[in-house]
Amino acid sequence: MKVIVVGGGQVGTYIAKALIDSGNTVTVIEKRAASLTQLQTLFPIDCVIAGDSTNPKVLEQAGIVDADVIALVTGADEMNLVTSTIAKFEYGVPRVIGRVNNPKNEWLFTAEMGIDIKVSQANLLANIxxxxxxxxxxxxxxxxxxxxxxxxxxxxxxxxxxxxxxxxxxxxxxxxxxxxxxxxxxxxxxxxxxxxxxxxxxxxxxxxxxxxxxx
The missing domain is CATH 3.30.70.1450 (Regulator of K+ conductance, C-terminal domain)
Structure with missing residues (x-):
């Protein structure tokens, strides 16, 4: 599968490594300079895209046109939601996965916003x-x-x-x-x-x- 991971922090990096180890083609989008520096030491240069995922040109550079999955795992719910809408309704990505950071925002992570699967850490903790x-x-x-x-x-x-x-x-x-x-x-x-x-x-x-x- 071709997967785009938006967010190159701790969670995004771990997900990207696991997906690559499983034989998937992965591209990571990150805009923070410090995180980019670390990502570029862990992954090939062509697997890391510097920029804002809400910018369609950045998404296209990452290969969203033929992506199978996009995982939105930044620490900002608003960025995850905006990107999900663009990915689903502008580019028709088959599977859009969104990370919910603030439990109060969970109600926004719906199909109407382009989210196919939402992952809420708070709910996971509460259920376990x-x-x-x-x-x-x-x-x-x-x-x-x-x-x-x-x-x-x-x-x-x-x-x-x-x-x-x-x-x-x-x-x-x-x-x-x-x-x-x-x-x-x-x-x-x-x-x-x-x-x-x-x-x-x-x-x-x-x-x-x-x-x-x-x-």
């Missing part, structure tokens, strides 16, 4: 983290890819490598994506400037050694 789970220990909730990758839940202790660090500063997260954080009664959709605190309940997608981050 339930009172019956023992939050004092790391829990493996789902194993993926024949056991090499997992969705795990863990409580951050004062000894954890993640404690009191901003997500953007944690180099060990190369093979781990923080999906959501539960802090008291608050559900947090993590971004680069999110500070992970002691006693946070973290939901993460990680590789086989990812559990060491929570030790």
């Amino acid at each position: 983290i339930i009172d019956q789970i023992d939050l004092d220990h790391m829990v493996t909730l789902m194993r993926l890819n024949q056991g090499d990758n997992s969705i795990v839940q863990a409580t951050i202790t004062q000894h954890s490598k993640l404690a009191n660090h901003y997500i953007r500063d944690i180099s060990a997260l190369n093979d781990t994506v923080i999906i959501a954080i539960k802090r008291g009664n608050e559900t947090i959709i993590p971004k680069g400037d999110t500070l992970i605190k002691v006693n946070d309940h973290v939901l993460a997608y990680t590789g086989i050694d990812g559990g060491q981050l929570f030790a």
